[in-house]
Structures are given as C-alpha cells and as structure tokens.
Amino acid sequence: xNYNSLTKRHIQDLEAIVGPERFSTGESNLELHAKDxxxxxxxxxxxxIWPVSRTEVSEILKYANLNLIPITGWGSGTSLEGNPIPxxxxxVLDFELMNRIINIREADFQADVxxxxxxxxxxxxxxxxxxxxxxxxxxxxxxxxMIANNASGTRTVRYGSTRANLLRICVVLAxxxxxxxxxxxxxxxxxxxxxxxxxxxxxxxxxxxxxxxRLRGLSEEFxxxxxxxxxxxxxxxxxxxxxxxxxxxxxxxLLAPECITIINKEKNLGLKVSPSIIMEFHGxxxxxxxxxMEMVNGICGAAGCLEFRSGIGRKERDDLLKARHELxxxxxxxxxxxxxxxxxxxxxxxxxxxxxxxxxxxAERSGxxxxxxxxxxxxxxxxxxxxxxxxxxxxxxxxxxxxxxxxKALAMGGTATGEHGVGIGKRKFxxxxxGKSLVWMKKIKNLFDPKGxxxxxxxxx
Ligand SMILES: Cc1cc2nc3c(=O)[nH]c(=O)nc-3n(C[C@H](O)[C@H](O)[C@H](O)COP(=O)(O)OP(=O)(O)OC[C@H]3O[C@@H](n4cnc5c(N)ncnc54)[C@H](O)[C@@H]3O)c2cc1C
Numbered sequence: 019x020n021y022n023s024l025t026k027r028h029i030q031d032l033e034a035i036v037g038p039e040r041f042s043t044g045e046s047n048l049e050l051h052a053k054d055x056x057x058x059x060x061x062x063x064x065x066x067i068w069p070v071s072r073t074e075v076s077e078i079l080k081y082a083n084l085n086l087i088p089i090t091g092w093g094s095g096t097s098l099e100g101n102p103i104p105x106x107x108x109x110v111l112d113f114e115l116m117n118r119i120i121n122i123r124e125a126d127f128q129a130d131v132x133x134x135x136x137x138x139x140x141x142x143x144x145x146x147x148x149x150x151x152x153x154x155x156x157x158x159x160x161x162x163x164m165i166a167n168n169a170s171g172t173r174t175v176r177y178g179s180t181r182a183n184l185l186r187i188c189v190v191l192a193x194x195x196x197x198x199x200x201x202x203x204x205x206x207x208x209x210x211x212x213x214x215x216x217x218x219x220x221x222x223x224x225x226x227x228x229x230x231x232r233l234r235g236l237s238e239e240f241x242x243x244x245x246x247x248x249x250x251x252x253x254x255x256x257x258x259x260x261x262x263x264x265x266x267x268x269x270x271x272l273l274a275p276e277c278i279t280i281i282n283k284e285k286n287l288g289l290k291v292s293p294s295i296i297m298e299f300h301g302x303x304x305x306x307x308x309x310x311m312e313m314v315n316g317i318c319g320a321a322g323c324l325e326f327r328s329g330i331g332r333k334e335r336d337d338l339l340k341a342r343h344e345l346x347x348x349x350x351x352x353x354x355x356x357x358x359x360x361x362x363x364x365x366x367x368x369x370x371x372x373x374x375x376x377x378x379x380x381a382e383r384s385g386x387x388x389x390x391x392x393x394x395x396x397x398x399x400x401x402x403x404x405x406x407x408x409x410x411x412x413x414x415x416x417x418x419x420x421x422x423x424x425x426k427a428l429a430m431g432g433t434a435t436g437e438h439g440v441g442i443g444k445r446k447f448x449x450x451x452x453g454k455s456l457v458w459m460k461k462i463k464n465l466f467d468p469k470g471x472x473x474x475x476x477x478x479x
Contacts, residue, residue, distance in 0.1 A: 019470045021106050022086045024064040032065065032109065035077045040068040040115070051092055051102075051110040055157070057357040057405075058100035058442050063090065063110040070115050072188065072196055072227040079225065080194030082109065082471050089192075090473045091221035093163025094136065096155075098360050099441025101167060101220050105475035111225065113162050119143060120228070127233040128185065128202060133162025133226045140231075149233040152177030155437070156343035162226045167439040168218035172269040172342065175261075175395030176300070179437065181217045183232040189216055189224035192467040202230055215462065220439050221473040223466040237300035240268070241307035242335040243328035245318040246292040250274055250378040250390065253293040254371030256321035257394040260297070261367045263317060265310055268300040270395030271342055274378055277349075277391050281341045284348045290325060295394065296338055342391075346402060349389050353404040356387070359443070361420050363427035364398040364436030373427060377401045380419045386412050388419075398436035399423075425450070445479045 022028070024043075033041040042048075043065050052060035069075045082089045088108030095102055104110050113134035120130040124147055131140060136158050141150050153164055154171035163169070165187065170179035177183065186200030199212040216223055247253040253272055260267060273281075278291045297314065301307045311328045318326050330338070341348075350358055365373050374392060377399050381388030387404040401423065405412040424434045424447050434440075434447035448456055460478060463470075 019106075019474060020086070021088050021108060021471075021474070023107065024087065024109075028085060028087065029065065031081060032067065032078065035081070036067055036069060036074055040070070042066045051095070051104070051112065054095045054097040054100060054102050056098050056100045056441070056443065057359050058103055061103055061105050061107065063104040064107050066110045066112055068112050068115045072190060075111065075190045075225055075227055076194045076196055078109070078111065079190050079192055079471075083192050083194065083469055086469060087471060088474050089225070089471050091133075091162060091166065091225050093134065093160030093166070094158050096157035096159050097163065097167060097441060098362070098438045099435070099443045101439050101441035101476060102163070102473075103442065105442065108471075113160060116227065117160075122147065122149075122233075124149065126202070127235070128230055129233060130228060130230050131161050132228060133160060133165075135161045137161060137164060144233060145236070148236050150236055151183060151231050152234055153180045153183055161229055161231065165217055165226050165229060166219065166221045168437070170393065170396065170398075170437045172271060172339065172393065174393060175270050176266060176268045177234055181214060184213060184217060184229060185232055186230035187213055187216060187226050188228035189226055191224045192469065192472050196227070197224075200230065204232075218439065220441065220476050222463060222477055223472065225472070237268070239301050239304055239307055240298055240335070241301070241311050241328065242296070242298045242330035242338070243311060243314065243326060244289070244330065244338075245295045245297070245323045245327075246290045246325045247294070247321070247323055248292065249375070250293045251371055251375035252322040253295050254374040254394070256295060256318045256323065258367055258370055259317045259321060260314060261395055263313065265299065265314060267297050267395055269296070269298045269339075270393075271296045272374065272392040272394035273342070273345075274390035277345060277389050280348050280352060280389070281345065283352075285337065285341045287337060287341060292324060296342065298335065345389075345391060349402055349404065353387055355407060356404040357407045359403050359405065359416060359420070360438065361401040361403070361423050362398070362435045362438045363424050363432060364396060365427050365430045365432035367395075367397045369430040369432065370394065370397045370399075373397075373423070373430065373432075374399050376426060377423055380423065384415050384419055386415060393436070396436060397432070440477045442476065445477065448477065448479050
C-alpha cells in the first residue's frame with residue numbers, strides 16, 4: 019500500500035481537529051511513540067495526536083482514510099511484539115487523555131471506561147467497593163491496549179483473559195463511522211459476535227473509544243503456597259495435575275531457578291532456588307481453603323515436590339506477585355548491553371509439562387542467558403532471552419529456538435502467542451497457525467479497513 023506522507027496541508031487540517039495543544043510533530047513526542055517495550059527497531063510517526071472524544075477520533079479517521087494516512091493507536095506502549103510501532107509512519111493516536119472511568123455499576127459488576135484508563139488505576143478505584151477487573155498483565159497497560167492485544171496475566175487461569183471480561187465496546191471504524199457492539203447483559207445469543215473480532219485485532223480493524231468491562235468480587239479469603247521441585251518437568255507435571263483436579267487456582271505461576279536467583283538478588287526474598295510453582299486459591303471460608311491446600315500438597319508430593327510451603331500471608335503474597343510482575347524488568351537490568359525477546363507460546367494444558375521442559379532445555383543448550391517462567395495454569399510459557407545487542411550469531415540461535423518452540427506448540431494444537439499478540443515479530447507464524455483461516459482474516463481486514471490505514475504492517479505476513 020502506498021501511503022501519503024504528511025504534507026503541510028495535512029498537518030494544518032489534523033491540527034485544526036484537536037487544536038495545537040493536543041497535536042505534535044515535535045522530535046521528543048515522535049521519539050516517545052516510536053518504540054514499545056520490545057526489541058523491534060524504533061520507527062517514528064510523523065505526528066502524535068491526543069484525542070479526548072470519540073467525535074475527534076471519528077473526524078481524524080475520516081480524514082486519514084480520505085488522504086491515505088496510516089493511523090496507529092497507542093495505549094501505554096508496553097507491548098512486547100512491536101504492536102504499536104508505527105511501521106508505516108503516519109499518525110499515532112495516544113489515548114492518555116481519554117482516561118475517564120465513566121460509570122461503575124456495582125450492582126451489575128460492570129464499569130464503562132475510556133480506552134486510556136490504566137487497569138491498575140481502575141482496580142485501585144474498585145478496591146474500596148470489593149471489586150476488581152481481573153486481567154492483570156503487570157505493566158501499566160491501558161484497557162484499550164489490553165483489548166487490542168487480548169492481554170491476560172496472573173489471574174487469567176481463573177478469571178479469563180481480557181476477552182472474557184469484556185461485554186460491550188464502542189469502536190470508530192476506518193471510515194470514521196462509530197459503532198457499538200456487545201451488550202450490558204451478561205449473556206447474549208444475538209447475531210454475530212463482532213466484539214470478539216476487535217479483541218486481539220491490535221488496532222487493525224477499528225479504534226476502541228469506550229468499553230464496558232466485567233468486574234469480579236474480591237475474594238473473602240485466599241490461600242497462597244510455594245512448591246519447590248527438582249526439575250522444571252516435575253513442576254510442569256504438578257501444574258497439569260492441579261488443573262486436571264479441578265481445584266480452580268486463582269493464579270498458578272511457574273518460575274525456573276534462574277528467575278528465583280534474580281528475584282532473591284533484587285528483592286531479597288530468600289526463596290529456595292529451584293523450579294518453583296507459586297500458587298493462590300480463592301474461596302469463601304478458611305476451612306474450604308485448608309482442604310484445597312491439603313489436596314494441592316498431595317498432588318505436588320506425588321509429582322516429586324521437594325518442599326511445600328503453604329499459609330503464606332498477605333504481605334508475602336503481595337511481595338511475590340510484585341516480584342513476578344517485575345521479573346522481566348529485573349532480568350533486563352541484570353544484562354546490560356543485551357536486548358530481550360520473549361517467546362510466548364501456549365499449549366493445551368496436557369502438553370504443558372513437555373513444552374516447558376523443552377523451553378528450559380533449549381535455553382540451557384543455547385549458551386545465551388534465557389529465563390523460563392510461565393503463566394503455567396494457562397499452558398502459556400515465557401522464555402525470555404537476553405541476546406547480545408548486534409550479535410547476529412546469538413540472534414540467529416534465538417530465532418531458531420523460537421521457531422522450534424512455536425512449531426512444537428502448533429503441533430500440539432497450541433498457539434505462537436498466548437497473550438502478547440502478533441505485532442511484527444509473530445507474523446511469520448500466522449500461516450502455519452491459521453492456514454486457510456488467514457485468508458478469511460485478510461478478507462475481514464479488507465472489509466473493515468479497505469484502504470489499510472489502521473496499524474498497517476501488523477498481524478499479516
Ligand atoms: C514488564 C511487562 C510485563 C508484561 N506482562 C504481560 C502479561 O503478563 N500478560 C500480557 O498479556 N501482556 C503483558 N505485557 C505486554 C503488555 O503490557 C500488554 O500487551 C498490554 O495489553 C499493552 O497495553 P498498552 O496499553 O501498553 O498498549 P500499547 O502497547 O500502547 O498498544 C497495544 C496495541 O493496542 C493498540 N491500541 C492501543 N489503544 C487502542 C485503542 N484505543 N483502540 C484500538 N487499538 C489500540 C496499539 O495500536 C497496539 O497494537 C507485559 C509488558 C511488560 C513491559
């Protein structure tokens with residue numbers, strides 16, 4: 019597609035839609051919107067706009083569509099696959115100022131929010147009402163970015179990904195048309211499910227300007243535990259057995275020993291250095307949770323657990339969760355002069371022990387610093403490699419490991435990306451994963467965005 023570069027006239031016209039305070043072609047603003055948190059190279063947009071209303075977004079898109087100007091949505095820029103990098107330049111729409119929590123309807127367990135709301139800020143507001151929005155990617159992500167990437171996190175094993183916690187969205191299409199899709203009812207059989215077309219579409223089908231999200235009640239009681247194992251495979255087997263038992267963990271995270279070492283170094287938590295599962299269960303009563311823990315202890319024991327420590331209190335639970343969320347940042351800090359990539363494959367839970375031990379072996383064999391950790395209960399592994407910046411040989415090895423792990427995941431009926439999205443880096447796996455469906459995805463893209471102005475260069479190989 020041949021897009022137009024912004025002319026003086028385009029700049030004047032677009033600036034006139036929002037006013038000069040919320041339009042910028044300044045170097046520092048362009049640089050701030052040239053790169054997400056991935057290893058993909060920076061590409062600066064030609065302008066950044068901070069809209070404050072759906073009407074402004076509509077006018078901008080109408081203009082961009084007429085003038086063949088690429089438009090890329092921007093939440094917090096915390097993506098890990100280059101998803102918001104404006105690879106064809108054009109305009110970035112930053113939703114920082116569309117950050118109103120419009121309405122919290124406690125009785126219905128719902129909230130209406132603008133796309134720029136950071137999910138932690140929403141949860142802070144909800145805490146006092148005994149409610150929360152469960153998808154929990156850890157980074158300061160916005161609801162718009164989470165919808166676009168179908169983000170998930172430590173709570174997904176019980177409460178689902180962003181997709182499962184979304185009821186209704188308002189979207190501006192490439193033409194500038196504004197549509198609402200979904201319902202405030204908790205269920206519906208009415209017509210095609212357009213809402214789920216937009217979830218995970220990475221801003222390539224439309225721009226989300228409002229969402230009704232599903233809220234959950236904060237649990238009365240919780241119980242947390244750490245189980246240590248002699249091998250990642252044994253820990254993986256325990257994960258499978260816990261899920262198979264139907265005990266319904268609220269989080270089930272696996273950390274290989276190199277991750278524990280970094281956490282101990284940075285956070286001084288004094289954790290035993292071995293493959294570990296950190297888990298949490300929610301329930302209505304202490305007694306019920308004690309029974310659950312006893313069963314989990316038994317399952318872990320049968321899988322060869324070396325040590326099982328339950329009864330972890332709120333402070334230690336919070337410290338562990340915080341450390342898990344900050345793990346990637348800690349790893350990066352400990353490897354100056356290197357860049358990172360996160361392999362993010364996911365498989366059906368029965369294949370989890372095999373793929374997680376494969377990832378660990380691949381990391382060891384590669385000779386490159388590689389950290390294995392995982393939203394284990396979802397069958398979603400992460401292998402974070404720290405490759406020497408500019409060292410082609412190391413990056414070739416990493417690419418080969420990535421290919422082997424994704425191929426294995428696909429052969430198991432899994433996916434190349436459990437939660438980070440396709441962005442730039444996973445386009446090469448799309449054909450293998452989707453086969454003929456990819457042709458239909460392209461047709462849908464052409465239907466919604468015939469001129470291809472929305473986040474071009476993403477998803478499709
Ligand atoms: C340390 C760290 C840990 C992470 N852990 C996790 C994790 O556990 N689970 C997980 O899922 N992710 C994780 N991520 C990745 C990231 O946080 C998520 O992908 C998140 O959803 C990105 O949100 P964002 O607001 O930063 O969006 P951005 O990165 O700004 O954008 C994401 C995508 O959304 C599009 N977009 C933004 N706003 C809109 C809109 N209003 N309408 C349409 N499209 C829009 C962008 O164009 C882009 O394609 C992690 C990232 C970091 C840095």
